[in-house]
Amino acid sequence: MASQQAAPPPVPVIEVAAVTTMLGRAVIHRDLSLNVLTGEVLAIIGGSGSGKTTLLRLMLGLQRPAAGTVSIFGHQLRNCDASDLAQVRNRWGVLFQQGALFSALNVFENIALPLRELKDIPKRLITELVLLKLGQVGLSPADAFKKPAELSGGMIKRVALARALILDPALLFLDEPTAGLDPASSKRFVRLIEDLRSEMSLTVVMVTHDVDTLFALADRVAVLADRCLVAIAPLSEVVKQPHPFIQEFFLGHAAECNEDYIQSYRSSLRQASGAAPVAAKSMEL
Numbered sequence: 001m002a003s004q005q006a007a008p009p010p011v012p013v014i015e016v017a018a019v020t021t022m023l024g025r026a027v028i029h030r031d032l033s034l035n036v037l038t039g040e041v042l043a044i045i046g047g048s049g050s051g052k053t054t055l056l057r058l059m060l061g062l063q064r065p066a067a068g069t070v071s072i073f074g075h076q077l078r079n080c081d082a083s084d085l086a087q088v089r090n091r092w093g094v095l096f097q098q099g100a101l102f103s104a105l106n107v108f109e110n111i112a113l114p115l116r117e118l119k120d121i122p123k124r125l126i127t128e129l130v131l132l133k134l135g136q137v138g139l140s141p142a143d144a145f146k147k148p149a150e151l152s153g154g155m156i157k158r159v160a161l162a163r164a165l166i167l168d169p170a171l172l173f174l175d176e177p178t179a180g181l182d183p184a185s186s187k188r189f190v191r192l193i194e195d196l197r198s199e200m201s202l203t204v205v206m207v208t209h210d211v212d213t214l215f216a217l218a219d220r221v222a223v224l225a226d227r228c229l230v231a232i233a234p235l236s237e238v239v240k241q242p243h244p245f246i247q248e249f250f251l252g253h254a255a256e257c258n259e260d261y262i263q264s265y266r267s268s269l270r271q272a273s274g275a276a277p278v279a280a281k282s283m284e285l
């Protein structure tokens with residue numbers, strides 16, 4: 001009879017090991033290590049200039065560490081040649097803070113860009129995939145012909161999210177996903193991210209300053225301060241750490257940072273968005 005075995009430990013999608021990062025002569029991170037586990041949402045917080053964006057850039061292979069290694073999907077980025085890197089990049093999507101849409105291209109062309117750049121895909125299939133993603137992010141086919149200048153802040157984020165997800169990535173990077181949105185749009189956008197995350201089984205790494213976004217999405221929170229990782233744990237544990245940045249960041253929220261509150265916050269968000277399910281499944285192509 002087969003003996004019962006313990007569940008295997010969660011597999012890291014990203015492994016940052018003993019990384020030191022220099023920008024010019026400044027040390028941004030010193031001996032920083034962290035893992036991002038399959039299927040989790042890891043939020044990165046830290047004061048202005050603490051190196052959050054630089055950490056994302058390391059993970060994206062846009063910045064090289066002065067020491068240490070960064071591996072994604074088991075590939076050490078330092079050792080990847082251009083074709084390996086291109087293949088790894090096809091497995092992640094990035095939502096930049098301002099959306100980073102091309103102003104001269106319309107919504108359809110912006111979303112289609114990664115498909116056109118990376119794969120030899122028939123035109124008809126590109127059209128179908130773009131319309132599918134438009135629906136998934138709650139936009140209509142009529143929006144496809146608009147230019148970025150004709151979109152609201154929330155719509156820009158949705159288009160940028162559709163583009164980030166067009167290659168059906170396993171991993172999604174979000175840089176300040178709710179920055180610039182009003183509270184209602186911010187809640188809707190966060191809920192959309194959560195819907196898509198569970199629908200697509202995404203692993204998510206996000207940088208945020210927004211406590212509500214942490215309540216809504218984060219499985220674990222990594223805190224950068226003093227050039228180091230000073231905490232990495234679920235929100236309810238991080239908030240108990242005495243580091244001054246953590247205490248200041250959660251000032252006025254400490255009582256809410258417990259599992260009961262977080263679960264009730266998430267369920268109220270789900271109920272609020274119940275009337276507007278992700279549109280993709282019902283959309284006609």
Ligand SMILES: Nc1ncnc2c1ncn2[C@@H]1O[C@H](COP(=O)(O)OP(=O)(O)OP(=O)(O)O)[C@@H](O)[C@H]1O
Binds near residue numbers: 023024026051053054
């Ligand atoms: N090219 C560069 N040369 C030298 N220093 C840089 C360069 N780019 C950024 N820095 C510095 O590196 C530090 C980390 O920057 P980074 O943008 O990663 O911080 P951040 O935590 O994302 O900040 P914010 O929340 O304000 O966006 C900052 O002190 C910044 O001034």
